[in-house]
Amino acid sequence: MNSNNQNQIEAYLSGEMDAEQLAKFESEVHVNPELQQELNFQSEVIQGIGQYRKAQLVARLDAVNIAPGWLSFIQSSTVQYVGGAIAIALIGTGLWFTFQDNSLGTELTSSSQIVVVDTPTQQESEWNLPKQKEQEPLMKEELLVVELRDWEKVDSSREKLFNPQIAVPDAGDFETETDFVPEQAGEPSGSTRTDSKKSQPIEVELVESKALNVRYRYYEGKLYLYGKFKQKPYEILEINSATGRQIYLYHLDTFHEIVPSDKPVDLKVVTNDKLIQELMILRKTK
Amino acid sequence: MKDREILERIGQGDEKTLDYLYQKYYRMMVKMVVENSGTEEEAKDIYQEAVLAFWQKAASRKLVLTSKISTYIYSICKNLWRKELEKKKRHSHEEVDGAEYPTHDQEERSRIVRECVGELGDVCKKILTYYYFDGLSMTDISKKLKFANTDTTKTKKYKCKKKLDTLIKRKYSTMDFFD
Numbered sequence: 227m228n229s230n231n232q233n234q235i236e237a238y239l240s241g242e243m244d245a246e247q248l249a250k251f252e253s254e255v256h257v258n259p260e261l262q263q264e265l266n267f268q269s270e271v272i273q274g275i276g277q278y279r280k281a282q283l284v285a286r287l288d289a290v291n292i293a294p295g296w297l298s299f300i301q302s303s304t305v306q307y308v309g310g311a312i313a314i315a316l317i318g319t320g321l322w323f324t325f326q327d328n329s330l331g332t333e334l335t336s337s338s339q340i341v342v343v344d345t346p347t348q349q350e351s352e353w354n355l356p357k358q359k360e361q362e363p364l365m366k367e368e369l370l371v372v373e374l375r376d377w378e379k380v381d382s383s384r385e386k387l388f389n390p391q392i393a394v395p396d397a398g399d400f401e402t403e404t405d406f407v408p409e410q411a412g413e414p415s416g417s418t419r420t421d422s423k424k425s426q427p428i429e430v431e432l433v434e435s436k437a438l439n440v441r442y443r444y445y446e447g448k449l450y451l452y453g454k455f456k457q458k459p460y461e462i463l464e465i466n467s468a469t470g471r472q473i474y475l476y477h478l479d480t481f482h483e484i485v486p487s488d489k490p491v492d493l494k495v496v497t498n499d500k501l502i503q504e505l506m507i508l509r510k511t512k
Numbered sequence: 513m514k515d516r517e518i519l520e521r522i523g524q525g526d527e528k529t530l531d532y533l534y535q536k537y538y539r540m541m542v543k544m545v546v547e548n549s550g551t552e553e554e555a556k557d558i559y560q561e562a563v564l565a566f567w568q569k570a571a572s573r574k575l576v577l578t579s580k581i582s583t584y585i586y587s588i589c590k591n592l593w594r595k596e597l598e599k600k601k602r603h604s605h606e607e608v609d610g611a612e613y614p615t616h617d618q619e620e621r622s623r624i625v626r627e628c629v630g631e632l633g634d635v636c637k638k639i640l641t642y643y644y645f646d647g648l649s650m651t652d653i654s655k656k657l658k659f660a661n662t663d664t665t666k667t668k669k670y671k672c673k674k675k676l677d678t679l680i681k682r683k684y685s686t687m688d689f690f691d
Contacts, residue, residue, distance in 0.1 A: 267677075267680075267681075270621055270622070270625055271625055271676065271677065271680060272644050273622070273625070274622055274624075274625025274626050274628075274629060274680075275625070275629055275640050275641055275644040275645060275676075276644060276645040277622065277625075277626055278625075278626045278629040278630065278637075278641060278645075279641035279644075279645035279646065280564060280645065281626075282641070283527075283530070283564055283567070284560055284564070286527065286530070286531070287530075287531070287534050287560050287563065287564075288560075290531045290534050290535050291535075292535060292538050292539075
């Protein structure tokens with residue numbers, strides 16, 4: 227089989243021949259069994275390559291996470307969510323009704339109406355904790371100096387004070403999650419991949435508001451809540467699966483879905499019964 | 513993401529855009545099939561088939577959109593589902609005609625081809641699947657795989673294809689498919 231025949235076969239199979247070339251080629255195939263056999267062979271090969279690729283792409287699509295509340299909850303909620311819930315972070319431990327008793331919180335609220343209720347980040351727990359363990363005596367002393375500062379200051383102070391000599395992970399792996407956008411929630415690349423960006427707890431900022439309705443703004447990975455949270459506690463349920471993050475707020479015995487918004491919006495009550503049941507289970511198993 | 517951008521990105525073989533597209537219209541397309549006597553599983557299969565048909569058209573840059581992408585995919589879904597319903601109807605009234613199914617030999621040959629593709633190196637697999645299934649141009653494959661130029665890509669594609677042919681022919685001959 228010469229290369230001209232190979233080129234002809236390829237052009238024929240990809241439909242690139244014009245009418246004249248097609249007629250000529252087909253008549254040649256009729257009288258040339260070797261060409262006929264090679265054509266059949268190439269046809270099978272190209273078809274097989276297609277089947278291989280198609281299976282690859284179908285597997286990719288199967289791994290795309292369809293928005294929660296849709297089939298993922300109806301069809302395989304247990305598999306997808308409880309399974310994905312290995313990485314579940316239930317943050318903002320929720321019981322903020324003791325807020326005013328917290329010395330940190332008291333100091334902050336006395337100077338401002340905005341109350342930072344951020345919790346230690348994963349960065350803190352993953353690579354500062356070993357340092358604290360190894361240098362425990364020093365930490366106790368130094369904590370006296372920094373005990374009334376907010377989390378960010380404590381964090382940076384510790385970095386400086388302990389002057390870490392332990393190998394730490396590449397900081398690039400622990401960027402803040404400012405690039406979380408809903409479009410990326412569907413990225414299926416590697417359903418078993420663990421992504422430290424996505425497993426970091428979200429940052430929450432409370433803004434005391436006299437308005438009757440609780441409103442929120444969820445922008446660049448930070449959640450701002452506007453309402454009277456001193457009287458009524460809230461909880462944040464954060465579901466991290468391999469493909470995305472979904473935030474729910476539990477407040478006044480109701481679950482609310484939090485979606486990204488750069489403007490303050492009203493809370494949207496979750497009405498899907500199955501989703502509510504899932505969230506109740508998550509709250510209880512916290 | 514605007515339709516034009518989606519089309520351009522898929523033209524470059526950007527698979528993340530495929531994910532985005534799939535997620536974006538999932539609800540709409542699946543609803544259509546489910547509301548027309550389909551199960552959710554059938555709806556998903558039909559939608560995947562439609563999205564991949566769109567992917568092939570767009571990746572090979574053969575698509576000139578005269579409507580919105582959603583309308584285009586919706587019409588593919590609708591046609592595919594109509595065909596599926598007709599097929600179901602036929603099968604419920606007639607005896608299953610064995611002639612339309614591949615023979616055991618055909619199935620075995622297909623399996624061997626897929627197996628041989630899987631045995632290729634990563635680069636060969638990508639070049640051949642991007643070229644023969646996705647329909648990406650040599651220029652787009654070169655960019656995607658960061659090859660110096662299209663000549664390099666053409667040479668690699670030629671060598672990969674030859675390697676695959678040899679692998680398959682060797683396996684075919686051990687199975688007596690050439691006799």
